[in-house]
Amino acid sequence: MLQELGNKGIECTSNDQLCKPRREEQIKVKEDGILYAEYIVPPGHCSTVIIYFYVDNKLKGREEYQIDNYKSVKKDLGFITKGTHTLALEAKGVTGGCNKGKLNSWGGEVNLHILPDPPIFCRS
DSSP states (O other): OEEEEEEEEEEOOSSSSBOSSOEEEEEEESSOEEEEEEEEOOTTOOSOEEEEEEETTEEEEEEEEOTTOOOEEEEEEEEEOSEEEEEEEEEEEOSBTTBSSSOOEEEEEEEEEEEEOOOGGGOO
16 A cells, blocks of 8 residues: 655754754554655755654654665555554754755655555564
8 A cells, every 4th residue: 555645845943953843744544564654855855864754753763865866765664553643754964965064954755655464474
């Protein structure tokens, strides 16, 4: 199952590298499974950022996106149950490129992939 959350930019109101506010989205999960979040770096990305992934306000993973590396990564965020949840992404800037010591804004496209939970005898 795929949920496209679309492209969204965040203007940072904080005065350092950790951007506030977070990007938050309410997601509706139709069945239990393994949640993968895919953050797609936009072409105008001009500095390295670290993206922190939260589900229901619990940190589930992080990924560093280097300058000029327009990649997307499916990040395994673990098991998720059926129902409504909050997905949040938080960005932390890294000095270099257009970042002179403060992250002013960030953005990108987010897609969610939910795969059925494998039977217990198939888990590693």
